[in-house]
Amino acid sequence: xxxxxxxxxxxxxxxxxxxxxxxxxxxxxxxxxxxxxxxxxxxxxxxxxxxxxxxxxxxxxxxxxxxxxxxxxxxxxxxxxxxxxxxxxxxxxxxxxxxxxxxxxxxxxxxxxxxxxxxxxxxxxxxxxxxxxxxxxxxxxxxxxxxxxxxxxxxxxxxxxxxxxxxxxxxxxxxxxxxxxxxxxxxxxxxxxxxxxxxxxxxxxxxxxxxxxxxxxxxxxxxxxxxxxxxxxxxxxxxxxxxxxxxxxxxxxxxxxxxxxxxxxxxxxxxxxxxxxxxxxxxxxxxxxxxxxxxxxxxxxxxxxxxxxxxxxxxxxxxxxxxxxxxxxxxxxxxxxxxxxxxxxxxxxxxxxxxxxxxxxxxxxxxxxxxxxxxxxxxxxxxxxxxxxxxxxxxxxxxxxxxxxxxxxxxxxxxxxxxxxxxxxxxxxxxxxxxxxxxxxxxxxxxxxxxxxxxxxxxxxxxxxxxxxxxxxxxxxxxxxxxxxxxxxxxxxxxxxxxxxxxxxxxxxxxxxxxxxxxxxxxxxx
Numbered sequence: 309x310x311x312x313x314x315x316x317x318x319x320x321x322x323x324x325x326x327x328x329x330x331x332x333x334x335x336x337x338x339x340x341x342x343x344x345x346x347x348x349x350x351x352x353x354x355x356x357x358x359x360x361x362x363x364x365x366x367x368x369x370x371x372x373x374x375x376x377x378x379x380x381x382x383x384x385x386x387x388x389x390x391x392x393x394x395x396x397x398x399x400x401x402x403x404x405x406x407x408x409x410x411x412x413x414x415x416x417x418x419x420x421x422x423x424x425x426x427x428x429x430x431x432x433x434x435x436x437x438x439x440x441x442x443x444x445x446x447x448x449x450x451x452x453x454x455x456x457x458x459x460x461x462x463x464x465x466x467x468x469x470x471x472x473x474x475x476x477x478x479x480x481x482x483x484x485x486x487x488x489x490x491x492x493x494x495x496x497x498x499x500x501x502x503x504x505x506x507x508x509x510x511x512x513x514x515x516x517x518x519x520x521x522x523x524x525x526x527x528x529x530x531x532x533x534x535x536x537x538x539x540x541x542x543x544x545x546x547x548x549x550x551x552x553x554x555x556x557x558x559x560x561x562x563x564x565x566x567x568x569x570x571x572x573x574x575x576x577x578x579x580x581x582x583x584x585x586x587x588x589x590x591x592x593x594x595x596x597x598x599x600x601x602x603x604x605x606x607x608x609x610x611x612x613x614x615x616x617x618x619x620x621x622x623x624x625x626x627x628x629x630x631x632x633x634x635x636x637x638x639x640x641x642x643x644x645x646x647x648x649x650x651x652x653x654x655x656x657x658x659x660x661x662x663x664x665x666x667x668x669x670x671x672x673x674x675x676x677x678x679x680x681x682x683x684x685x686x687x688x689x690x691x692x693x694x695x696x697x698x699x700x701x702x703x704x705x706x707x708x709x710x711x712x713x714x715x716x717x718x719x720x721x722x723x724x725x726x727x728x729x730x731x732x733x734x735x736x737x738x739x740x741x742x743x744x745x746x747x748x749x750x751x752x753x754x755x756x757x758x759x760x761x762x763x764x765x766x767x768x769x770x771x772x773x774x775x776x777x778x779x780x781x782x783x784x785x786x787x788x789x790x791x792x793x794x795x796x797x798x799x800x801x802x803x804x805x806x807x808x809x810x811x812x813x814x815x816x817x818x819x820x821x822x823x824x825x826x827x828x829x830x831x832x833x834x
Contacts, residue, residue, distance in 0.1 A: 630649055
């Protein structure tokens with residue numbers, strides 16, 4: 309039940325974050341603000357504002373009213389409050405204004421866990437493990453810190469100053485840093501490294517405005533290291549900009565190949581074709597997907613599958629074939645409205661049904677798990693979507709399915725001991741990072757990155773110490789769950805330690821060590 313609850317939780321988060329999935333960005337993207345002053349909704353809200361018996365938050369009612377209207381259309385047409393709209397757009401535009409840090413709150417003290425390369429904090433010489441004591445001459449540590457208070461302190465306008473008093477990692481003497489807030493780049497690539505002497509690995513977390521440029525840069529570096537074949541990992545990638553997905557597909561396809569087309573009642577058919585500018589048009593390619601790969605991820609996977617350009621490996625993708633455009637309001641809020649459907653080169657729409665309503669749609673992934681679909685390809689094919697005659701074929705004549713996501717060419721079941729509810733709890737409470745900060749820094753200083761990844765193992769005693777540490781925050785930890793997830797917990801703790809010291813590449817090099825999907829992908833391209 310806990311595992312199902314975890315999947316339901318992730319499904320809801322994915323759908324809510326899916327407001328950013330597949331935003332349709334084009335030269336004629338509508339940017340004017342919308343004014344509904346003359347409609348009935350506005351008149352009713354004015355009546356409530358000026359005549360209702362009790363005091364009410366009319367802005368909140370207005371947002372809920374608009375959202376309920378949109379959700380009756382489809383699950384991905386949504387109203388975005390100002391803060392949510394800003395957050396989503398920042399992530400997809402590839403950056404924000406701040407100092408460029410990640411952190412954990414330990415004993416009411418902010419401790420840096422990552423410093424963004426070449427951001428203000430990095431340029432000032434700050435390091436993971438440093439503790440912030442004061443901000444702008446005011447006490448900061450011990451002031452009942454939370455994420456909102458941290459955001460207010462660290463975010464700000466470009467070139468505004470931030471003065472911090474910091475105790476360096478391993479030190480006791482306070483140092484003062486005067487930083488200027490600046491634009492901080494957020495890469496949409498999580499990792500890029502060589503799996504073996506000729507096979508590279510690139511993981512993409514979202515399809516942002518910078519993704520294609522990030523990919524080209526990473527690919528160029530890996531080619532210097534000997535890359536001839538590539539494993540592209542878009543598992544867990546909920547999507548992003550449509551034009552970014554087509555730009556990335558263009559990297560792999562020959563000129564004039566149809567990548568995707570879109571159309572709707574008010575949107576004429578628009579075709580997207582590959583150019584001759586791709587940097588990896590010939591080498592063997594495997595693409596990893598899972599049940600959380602959605603929208604722009606499915607555009608890419610669908611095109612590469614239909615054109616027989618890549619081997620698709622993993623589990624059936626989410627099944628989102630709708631395209632949204634964002635319409636902003638003057639107060640910073642916005643509406644993401646579905647304006648079109650997209651179709652893969654063979655003509656298939658992979659949008660799963662939402663006829664049962666929003667709640668059923670959001671619970672669909674949990675239902676897949678309950679039917680055993682994540683653990684068996686045969687159970688996947690029992691779904692009614694796949695019992696219909698296959699109308700669609702790849703360029704070479706292979707049958708492919710529509711109406712419920714992208715079915716992989718090679719199925720890899722979910723690991724029942726991996727991605728457990730307990731691991732999610734520990735991660736969400738930042739306990740892996742906290743333990744690394746409190747107990748593993750002296751150990752990390754003894755290793756190089758390669759030595760740590762290849763030679764270090766978390767012992768049973770180490771895991772026991774970590775679980776005792778975690779028990780101060782999670783009061784009820786079932787020992788049976790710890791035993792079931794023992795190997796996973798060891799791996800994740802090691803990966804967080806590697807990330808703290810050496811960054812995201814080290815994290816994924818560690819976490820991917822025994823990944824069965826990656827092993828299948830390496831076999832597929834060799």
